[in-house]
Amino acid sequence: MITTVASKALPVDEELKIQKNRIEPENDTGSKKRISVVTGIHGDELEGQYVCFELIRRIKEQKENLKGIVDIYPAMNPLGIDSITRGIPAFEMDMNRLFPGDIEGNMTEYLAARIMEDLTGSEVVLDIHASNIYLTEIPQIRVNAVHEEQLIPLAKEANVDFVWVHGASTVLESTLAYSLNSIGTPTLVVEMGVGMRITKSYGDQMVDGIFNLMKKLGIWEGKTAAVRQPIISRNPKDVAYLNAATGGLFVPAVRHGAQLKEGELIGRIINPLSGGVRDEVRAPMDGMLFTIREYPIVDEGSLVGRLLRTL
Amino acid sequence: MKKNTIYEIQGLYRDNFRVTGYEFGEGEEAVCIVGSMRGNEVQQLYCCSRLVKKLKGMEEEGKLTPGKKILVIPCVNPYSVNIQKRFWTVDNTDINRMFPGYDLGETTQRIADGVFRVISAYRFGIQFTSFYMPGEFMPHVRMMDSGLEDTELAKQFGMPYVVLRKVRPYDTTTLNYNWQIWETQAFSMYTNTTTRIDRKSAKEAERGILTFLHKQGIAQYHGHDGYLSQIVKDVDMVSVRTGKAGLFEPAVSVGEEVGRGRILARIIDTYEGEVIEELTAPVDGIVFFMHGEPLTYADTAVFKLVVREE
Numbered sequence: 001m002i003t004t005v006a007s008k009a010l011p012v013d014e015e016l017k018i019q020k021n022r023i024e025p026e027n028d029t030g031s032k033k034r035i036s037v038v039t040g041i042h043g044d045e046l047e048g049q050y051v052c053f054e055l056i057r058r059i060k061e062q063k064e065n066l067k068g069i070v071d072i073y074p075a076m077n078p079l080g081i082d083s084i085t086r087g088i089p090a091f092e093m094d095m096n097r098l099f100p101g102d103i104e105g106n107m108t109e110y111l112a113a114r115i116m117e118d119l120t121g122s123e124v125v126l127d128i129h130a131s132n133i134y135l136t137e138i139p140q141i142r143v144n145a146v147h148e149e150q151l152i153p154l155a156k157e158a159n160v161d162f163v164w165v166h167g168a169s170t171v172l173e174s175t176l177a178y179s180l181n182s183i184g185t186p187t188l189v190v191e192m193g194v195g196m197r198i199t200k201s202y203g204d205q206m207v208d209g210i211f212n213l214m215k216k217l218g219i220w221e222g223k224t225a226a227v228r229q230p231i232i233s234r235n236p237k238d239v240a241y242l243n244a245a246t247g248g249l250f251v252p253a254v255r256h257g258a259q260l261k262e263g264e265l266i267g268r269i270i271n272p273l274s275g276g277v278r279d280e281v282r283a284p285m286d287g288m289l290f291t292i293r294e295y296p297i298v299d300e301g302s303l304v305g306r307l308l309r310t311l
Numbered sequence: 312m313k314k315n316t317i318y319e320i321q322g323l324y325r326d327n328f329r330v331t332g333y334e335f336g337e338g339e340e341a342v343c344i345v346g347s348m349r350g351n352e353v354q355q356l357y358c359c360s361r362l363v364k365k366l367k368g369m370e371e372e373g374k375l376t377p378g379k380k381i382l383v384i385p386c387v388n389p390y391s392v393n394i395q396k397r398f399w400t401v402d403n404t405d406i407n408r409m410f411p412g413y414d415l416g417e418t419t420q421r422i423a424d425g426v427f428r429v430i431s432a433y434r435f436g437i438q439f440t441s442f443y444m445p446g447e448f449m450p451h452v453r454m455m456d457s458g459l460e461d462t463e464l465a466k467q468f469g470m471p472y473v474v475l476r477k478v479r480p481y482d483t484t485t486l487n488y489n490w491q492i493w494e495t496q497a498f499s500m501y502t503n504t505t506t507r508i509d510r511k512s513a514k515e516a517e518r519g520i521l522t523f524l525h526k527q528g529i530a531q532y533h534g535h536d537g538y539l540s541q542i543v544k545d546v547d548m549v550s551v552r553t554g555k556a557g558l559f560e561p562a563v564s565v566g567e568e569v570g571r572g573r574i575l576a577r578i579i580d581t582y583e584g585e586v587i588e589e590l591t592a593p594v595d596g597i598v599f600f601m602h603g604e605p606l607t608y609a610d611t612a613v614f615k616l617v618v619r620e621e
Contacts, residue, residue, distance in 0.1 A: 011556040011606045012581045090608075092397065093443070097481055106552070107610045134402060171408075173480040243415060247323045271323065299328075299401055300320045301418035 005073070006114035008107050016079065018111060020118070021056060023070045026063055033068035033219050036119050037210065039128040040073075041096045041176060043080020043087070047193040048128030050203035055210055065222030070214070071122070076115060076176075084196065086132070097171070099179035112176075119180060123217045124154055125187040126210065127177050133195035134295040135303060138257050139202050139209075140164055141230070142189045144172065147181040152232065155188055157216050159209025159227040161257075162290055162308065165234045194294045231288075233308060240284045242305040244269055244298040248278045256292045259310070266305055269298060286310040312367050317384065318425030320418070328390050330426055333363045335370050338378035341529045343433035343495075344520065345384045345426075345486065348407045348440070349398065350391030354504045355439035358513045359385035365517060366530075374531040381529065382433065387426055407440070408481065410489040427489065435527070436490040436497040437520060441505040444612075446603040447565045450512045452519070452540070453499040455482060459491045462542050465498055467526040468519035469537020472599070472617065474501075475544045503565065543617050548599060551614040555588045557581050559607040567598050568619065575614050578607065595619045 001024075007017045025031075037055060039048025052074040059066055075081050079089045087094045088108055101112025119125050131137040140162040141155040148165050155163045172178055180187040192206065193199035205228075212227045214220035233239060244250065248269040254260065260283040269279040281304055283289075291306035298304060318330040346352070346359030363383050369375055386392060390400050398405050404419045411431070412424025430436065442448065451472035454460040465473040482488050490497035500519070502512035515537075522537055524530040553559075558579040563569055569592040578588040596616035607613055 008609050009556050011558070011608065086403065105610070106612060107608045110610055132402075170480045170483045241415070243417065247321055249323070273324070297323070297401060299418040301416060301421040302401065303417055 005118045006111045008110070016107075016111075018073070018076060018078065018115065020071050020073045023056065023059055023066065023072070025066045025068070029067050031068045031218065033217055034071060034122045035068070035210070035214055035217060035219055036071040036073065036122040036125045037128065038073045038076060038115075038119065038125060038176070040075040040077055040081050041127065042094075042129060042132070042195075043077045043083065043085045043089075044133055044195045045086075045130035046081070046196060046198055047130035047203060048190075049074055050198045050200060051128055051206050051210070054203060054207045058207065058211070062222045065220055067221055068123075068214070068217070068219030070219065071118075073115075086195075096176055097174045099174055099176045100183075115176070116179060119187075120183060120185050122185055123219070124213060125177075125180055125185060126158070126190055126213075127187055128190045128192070128206070130193045130195050130197075131191055131291075134293060135291050136194040136199075136256050136294045137191045138162060138290045139190070139192040139205055140290065142166060142191060144168060144178060144181070145234075147178075147186075148234075150186050151181070151188060154186055154213065156230060156232075157209070157213050157227060158188060158190070159205055159212060159225075160190065160192075160230050161228055163230045163232045164239070165232065167236065231308065231311070238309040238311070240287065240307040240309070241303060242266065242281055242284075242307065244279070244281070244300055244302045244304050246278045247299045247302075249296045250281075250293045250298045250302075250304050251296065252292060254289060256289060258289050260287060260289055260307065262286050267293070269304075281305070283307060312363075312370060317429050318422060320422070325390065328422075330384060330387055330389075330422065332429070333366075333383045333385070335366050335381040335383075336375050336377065336379055338380055340433040341379040341381060341527070342435040342437065342524065343382045343384070343430045345430065345436070345438045346386055347392060348387045348438075348486070349405065350388060350394065350396045351506050352439070352441050353392070353506055354502055354508055354513065355441065356386050356392065357508050358439050358500075358502060358516050359383055361513060361517050362520065365521070369530060369532075376529055376531075379529045381524070382430065384426070384430070387422065407486055408484045410484055410486045411493070423486075427486070431490065431493045431495060433495055435523075436486070436495040437523075438486055438497070438499050439516070440487075440499045440501065442501070442600075444602070445505075446613075447503050447601050448501045449566055449597070449599050450503060450515050450519075451501050453487075453501055454497065455488050455491055456544065457488065457491050459494075461496060464496055466540040466542075468498070468500075468523045468540070470500075470515070470519045470540055471538045473540045473542045475542065477544070477546050541617070541620070543599075547618070549594050549596060549616045549618060550612040551575060551590050551593065551616065553578055553588065553590065553607050553609055553611050553613055556607060556609045557587055559602055559605060559613060561601060563598050563601070565598050565601050569596060569598060569616070571595050581606075590614070592616060
């Protein structure tokens with residue numbers, strides 16, 4: 001059933017609505033266990049759109065196996081999705097810096113607070129992101145070290161390739177995931193693919209992971225695919241950030257996800273005006289290239305990739 | 312006056328990105344003044360350009376105290392100003408959310424680091440900044456309520472108000488906050504506007520800064536002292552919010568005293584012209600902030616009032 005979680009009238013003849021689709025068992029099982037899938041907080045990240053579609057499609061095919069509630073929120077930031085805008089248009093604000101929101105606050109704070117209210121109490125929430133328009137990511141879950149204990153067991157079941165436990169940061173305290181985790185609603189942040197695009201294979205991988213999670217939580221009784229055993233990284237030294245030493249056009253020399261040896265060429269930063277190579281980006285250690293630059297123009301400092309040390 | 316390049320990045324098809332500083336005097340790093348950090352902060356750029364001109368003249372007249380160095384950086388983000396884009400050209404990040412910066416990080420982290428390495432040594436830091444919501448302010452000096460601030464010092468600007476801002480999680484990466492953490496006394500200077508020039512409030516800010524420099528023994532300035540500043544906490548201001556979205560028709564001006572019940576603005580239906588809401592003052596006060604766009608959303612704080620002291 002599609003319902004409206006929050007709505008506000010816009011100035012000219014339009015209602016802003018945040019909607020969800022609740023799928024419940026055909027026969028009341030008595031279980032109130034609920035999994036929530038959230039995406040589209042950043043309006044230019046679309047990978048989660050396909051996940052929502054495919055998840056609903058597959059559940060409907062075998063509805064008899066559904067034993068709990070599945071809530072799907074495909075568009076947390078509808079105005080951003082419509083206008084290829086990462087933040088909330090007109091406000092120039094990152095929606096994922098507004099949580100837990102304020103029910104008495106301005107429009108954006110109100111929307112954030114209503115979303116929080118609606119998600120609270122889920123067995124698990126998956127907040128699906130798609131990196132940004134500059135970088136492609138392999139399917140991964142990012143976990144704040146503060147909530148590591150509760151989240152790692154769930155993250156292991158989600159069929160991702162990599163679980164990245166990162167250090168606490170004050171700025172991240174205003175994200176949806178941090179806010180929900182802080183009040184006891186386990187929330188996993190998924191990053192996969194790239195902004196403004198759909199990577200179907202990653203979407204399918206994620207849907208398999210969601211079914212597996214549902215099964216572990218007693219929400220699904222149907223068949224599920226075997227899930228991948230993710231690499232779990234807790235040590236910041238295991239991740240190398242590859243930042244451009246100079247501006248130019250980044251042309252990769254290897255595939256995303258490649259296993260690289262120290263010193264191996266990852267790509268070149270070239271100057272199309274002079275025909276020269278401004279810099280060569282090489283692997284600083286043996287590892288897997290889990291992030292790679294998608295948008296070719298780089299400034300000095302732009303991230304061109306991230307490497308996870310071979311353990 | 313010495314003109315220095317504080318930070319530089321090689322461009323591909325554009326001229327190099329340069330952050331330029333104007334240094335007056337030598338010796339103790341006394342005060343650093345920073346202008347526009349976002350591409351739409353034109354008033355902030357204008358205020359700094361006025362100060363550079365003024366300080367140049369004062370230096371020639373021997374009115375700057377020997378042994379005290381003043382640094383003015385009119386613009387930390389010329390690339391964005393030149394294309395009239397608020398945030399960073401390629402990735403849309405905000406330099407004022409990147410402090411203290413990171414020299415091996417992303418572009419705007421590197422810019423923040425390159426600038427902060429130079430300016431963190433100063434005893435006083437003054438940043439002309441802008442508010443995230445479009446609108447007009449009473450000119451004021453703002454400080455983070457971090458426990459490290461000295462409000463008595465802020466009164467030396469002689470601006471009508473000193474506002475103490477409660478620190479939110481996202482403030483911890485701003486220049487002002489990091490200046491304070493690195494033991495610079497930091498002040499944010501707000502004039503009336505951002506995207507257009509307002510000479511009157513720019514002159515008031517200039518007078519405020521020169522008065523402060525005089526009181527700190529950094530420069531000789533004999534203008535009028537300004538106001539006896541009132542200290543206000545941002546959380547104590549009274550917000551007036553819209554209940555409905557529509558056309559915003561203000562009935563008062565910034566700085567105006569209003570009595571309780573006074574109509575502040577009307578919200579008008581965008582199709583039918585009917586007044587759908589009247590916003591009234593819930594307290595006796597002074598209009599400190601007013602929304603600056605012709606349209607408004609619902610639940611938007613379109614006014615902030617300072618409650619009138621008894």
